[in-house]
Amino acid sequence: MKKLSILYIFILTACTSAQINQTLGDVNKTLGSSGAKPVTTAEVAEGLKEALIKGISNGADLASQLDGYFKNPEIKIPFPPEVKKVEDKLRQIGLGGEVDKFVMTLNRGAEDAAKEAKPIFITAIKSMTIEDAWSILRGQPDAATQYLKRTTSAQLREKFKPVIQTSLNKVNATKYYGDIVNRYNQIPLVQKVNPNLDEYATDKAIEGLFIMIAKEEKNIRENPVARTTELLKRVFGAK
Structure with missing residues (x-):
């Protein structure tokens, strides 16, 4: 644990390539004095990538499993808030069951689409430069999440939208939504609504x-030994 703490201090103070090299020299002196095998800049970067791939794979798998969205209050997709009046009105007239069925199928669509996310994230992680990796190590608590947002959001949206459309159709969410909106629009004196369900579902699925x-990144940062591979354990001197 002492070696782990020392290496963390050095990593958090490294910045430029020259400083990184100096940091590794100092770290390896420390590790060498205890008989541990030296680490390289590339190993630090690869270790971080392995840790992120493991953690992000866990996060994507949790989201894409049955009830990954629907029974997770942090990411459950609710009835579109901009047409909340539709939900309220339908519940008032005894159609709450139809609303609940729609919300469940909406989340089923997101769970189905989330299966497409993992390979996109893994490609982005593998494409990290050594400088990217060190910036993440010494960055904010959500530095890896922000990196992935910057590098994958456009691709995720492009990939998710048609998958969401297909998924919503497959689980009948589009049909249920159409039925709900049509029923609402038939109520006398109400203002007609017809928001874009695909856009809403895509945005909420990616947000989730x-x-x-972000939760997996927090785990990686707070529990590096428990959450990482053998390579990163060696990189961080956990033994």
């Missing part, structure tokens, strides 16, 4: 994924 990723 990043919430899960």
